[in-house]
Amino acid sequence: NNAKLFFEGAMEVLKPYLDEGRLICASGETKFEQVSTEKWNFENAAKRLDRIINQYYLPEGGKHKLDAVYCSSDGLAKGAILACDNNRFPIDRFPVITSQDCSKPIIDKMIEGKIDMSILKNPNILAEQTVEMCRQILSGSEVEVNDHSYNNGKMTVDTYLCEPRLVTRDKWQNILIDELKIYKPEDFENTKSGQ
Structure with missing residues (x-):
């Protein structure tokens, strides 16, 4: 299971900021056993984030502003979006939400302004x-x-690792449509921009 690898990689970058107090995790949940989501289930991820939002981060009057949600898969990001939507976060106060895999539903959410970036492992x-x-x-x-x-x-x-690519709101079309041809422009015709 690669969940622990994703966690360790993220914490290697985030821990110094948490230790310095530049990043605050109001829930205090920073151990793998606390933050992992069994079977990458988006409903479980949504329930966990919903609990955390209600305890620490309500968009109106919470103790803290929810700035970012680290998600290591599209499914977990889907759960984070669901929790933020359920708690009526306005688009201009939506937290930065990360993702991985660049599935079409996540790119739709990126266009809507609810996902900031996704990591692509080129399927080709x-x-x-x-x-x-x-x-x-x-x-x-x-x-x-x-x-x-x-x-x-x-x-x-032993394995063969592919170079991951960062896909952001301002680059998704260049990378996924123009360069790699994973999607076609018409795949996103009905997606409404949140920008």
Whole structure:
């Protein structure tokens, strides 16, 4: 499971800011066991954030302003958006919400102004590399890998990592439509901009 890897990577960046008091996590929930969402379930993520919003961050009169929500998947981001919508956050006070995978529903939310960025693992490269690795296995050739650092708790698993891409509100169309051709312009014809 890569959830712990995402958590460790995020905390490596965020922890110094939390320690300095430049970032405040009003709930105090910063341990993996506290913040992880079983099976990446968006409904569970929404319930957890809804509880936290109601205890610490209500848009009108809460003790703290909710500035950001770190989500390591599109499903968790969907849950964060649901919780913010349920608590009537106006679009101009929506927190920065992160995501990963650039699914169409998340890009719709990015256009609406509810998602700020998503990480893309290019599906074209993933598919090509998977096919190539299968060919190598079937032919008895050495399988091309570029990383030997992942340990699943039982063994080190050699893998092929693809370079992730940052997709933001101002770049999504250039990257996902023009450059990589993952989507077509008409895929977003009915999406209303929140900008």
